[in-house]
Amino acid sequence: MTESTLFNSTSNSPLHAPTVWCVGGTDSSGGAGVTRDLATLCDLGVRGCVIVTQVTAQSNSKMLAQAPMAPSVINEQWQALASEGLPHCIKIGAVANDEQAFSLCARIELLAGPRPFIIWDPVLQTSSMSTISRLSKEAIVQLLNVADIVTPNVSELAALSQYFRNQSTISSHHDARKAAKTLLATSNLAEHPGAEKATLLKGVFVKAGHADWQCDATDMYFTQTEDVSFSQPRCDAGELRGTGCLLASAIAGFYAKDYCVNDALTLANAYVRKVRNVSTSQRDKFHHPKAVGFPTNPDIFPTVCFKNSVFKTSANGEREISHQHSSPFEPFEPFVPIAPKRGIYPVVDSADWIERLLPTGVNIIQLRIKSDKKDSGQAWISEEIKKAVALTRGTSCQLFINDHWELAIEHGAFGVHLGQEDLFDADIKAIRHAGLRLGVSTHGYAELQRVKALSPSYIALGHIFATQTKTMPSKPQGLARLKQYVQLCADTPTVAIGGIDISRCKAVANTGVTHIAVVSAITKATNPIHAYSALNKEAGYA
Ligand SMILES: Cc1ncc(COP(=O)(O)OP(=O)(O)O)c(N)n1
Numbered sequence: 001m002t003e004s005t006l007f008n009s010t011s012n013s014p015l016h017a018p019t020v021w022c023v024g025g026t027d028s029s030g031g032a033g034v035t036r037d038l039a040t041l042c043d044l045g046v047r048g049c050v051i052v053t054q055v056t057a058q059s060n061s062k063m064l065a066q067a068p069m070a071p072s073v074i075n076e077q078w079q080a081l082a083s084e085g086l087p088h089c090i091k092i093g094a095v096a097n098d099e100q101a102f103s104l105c106a107r108i109e110l111l112a113g114p115r116p117f118i119i120w121d122p123v124l125q126t127s128s129m130s131t132i133s134r135l136s137k138e139a140i141v142q143l144l145n146v147a148d149i150v151t152p153n154v155s156e157l158a159a160l161s162q163y164f165r166n167q168s169t170i171s172s173h174h175d176a177r178k179a180a181k182t183l184l185a186t187s188n189l190a191e192h193p194g195a196e197k198a199t200l201l202k203g204v205f206v207k208a209g210h211a212d213w214q215c216d217a218t219d220m221y222f223t224q225t226e227d228v229s230f231s232q233p234r235c236d237a238g239e240l241r242g243t244g245c246l247l248a249s250a251i252a253g254f255y256a257k258d259y260c261v262n263d264a265l266t267l268a269n270a271y272v273r274k275v276r277n278v279s280t281s282q283r284d285k286f287h288h289p290k291a292v293g294f295p296t297n298p299d300i301f302p303t304v305c306f307k308n309s310v311f312k313t314s315a316n317g318e319r320e321i322s323h324q325h326s327s328p329f330e331p332f333e334p335f336v337p338i339a340p341k342r343g344i345y346p347v348v349d350s351a352d353w354i355e356r357l358l359p360t361g362v363n364i365i366q367l368r369i370k371s372d373k374k375d376s377g378q379a380w381i382s383e384e385i386k387k388a389v390a391l392t393r394g395t396s397c398q399l400f401i402n403d404h405w406e407l408a409i410e411h412g413a414f415g416v417h418l419g420q421e422d423l424f425d426a427d428i429k430a431i432r433h434a435g436l437r438l439g440v441s442t443h444g445y446a447e448l449q450r451v452k453a454l455s456p457s458y459i460a461l462g463h464i465f466a467t468q469t470k471t472m473p474s475k476p477q478g479l480a481r482l483k484q485y486v487q488l489c490a491d492t493p494t495v496a497i498g499g500i501d502i503s504r505c506k507a508v509a510n511t512g513v514t515h516i517a518v519v520s521a522i523t524k525a526t527n528p529i530h531a532y533s534a535l536n537k538e539a540g541y542a
């Protein structure tokens, strides 16, 4: 076959079923490499395909022989797969040598149309300390420039980053961050003028495995603008083979299942914990991962912490961090939960609406005044909040104020509702101290695991369906995920929001969510009072 017919046979449309191509070496012992990748993907219900870069003859403790594939054999495997359509994700593991790396990168760069997400797990050595990847600086730069994320452990991060900086050891979070930022900087638009933004390295996920300075086991994810950490108590129950491959292939699998990157990282962390818990309880010297399925149990999920950097460009054009917002929430006393009675939660934009809805007996309501009305000025907003507080005082209606936490405290509202961004700026301690309740928005696993550390009065989960009310940066979550989130929230009350109307509210209530928040289903109804009662009844709350 000629080069052009090979490429003509490539379908650019992604395959329908979640699919991951695993590029890497075989491990005859079954502990690591593509052998491990396939077992992980199968456990997660994802189709795994392989492109073998080398065959290794190894036992649990020894490497006996290695045979790298010729680049032409790698190309043939690639073409065989590509003729059936592209996967959602390509996970690259051990690449034996430069020749293989250059050929793979050329394949990836030639992909037209929306590219699969590319995870490079830079496996350099086996756990028995045999080198399985010898790459030059040029090959590393090329791989960094085709990958979306790279997932080194601390030793691999040190080995990769030594080419680009003076320091080669990593013995603190600060070192890890600096090394990761160095890798991110190699993927630079200026050096690749033809490159589209979407093809640049987005993040470096540093696996906690060899981070001996940590008390907890904390995986660290560094992007250009954000640091995210995923912490679990360290698990001393023996060593498990192939955890690096397990974690990277789980990330690939969850991404292929259409989870956003931060959620795929959170789920993969929980998955590895579950595998560890189950697989290391036996008495074998070498533990091999067992199939455990999709993670659902709250106990195995990490605590997630976000740190956002705000950049400023200096006079000489260099971008530097001007300050950072962080959210390592101090251990708070839990916020008082909302009343346990399940119900419809109207979200409205004026005190007049609250006055109109109060006679229905509504027991939770939110005043959400956004930008168009903000033009009326801070004084107007303050007046509206004051009126709303006065209207609900002495009633059983729990009034939450969206965004304006200082005014909510000033006027003595029942509670405040804050989104993820709001949490960086709000004084959570002051809200807690003033005795207000706190509701928080989340849009997936990572955010949920972030806010659980706050012990809020309720956790909002959204958006469940497409909504016309607000432009959302995330995808609709749907009912299946909502059900999983409700389970993860355990005893904390939950609120579903986004695109919920009378035709959907029964199915939403059936997920076990304690409250259903609606904007347009009430404010755009011909008869809002009737709409409120009908929603409550349909959900089975009345
Ligand atoms: C109950 C409920 N859930 C989610 C939101 C959204 O809050 P946030 O993410 O801060 O976005 P804005 O409402 O401020 O646009 C909410 N208000 N209420």
Ligand SMILES: Cc1ncsc1CCOP(=O)(O)O
Pocket: 462, 463, 466, 467, 468, 469, 470, 497, 498, 499, 500, 517, 518, 519, 520, 521
């Ligand atoms: C404020 C907000 N946050 C997430 S979805 C949403 C709007 C929900 O409005 P609607 O009920 O009309 O879809």
Ligand SMILES: [Mg+2]
Pocket: 402, 403, 417, 418, 419, 422
């Ligand atoms: Mg907000």
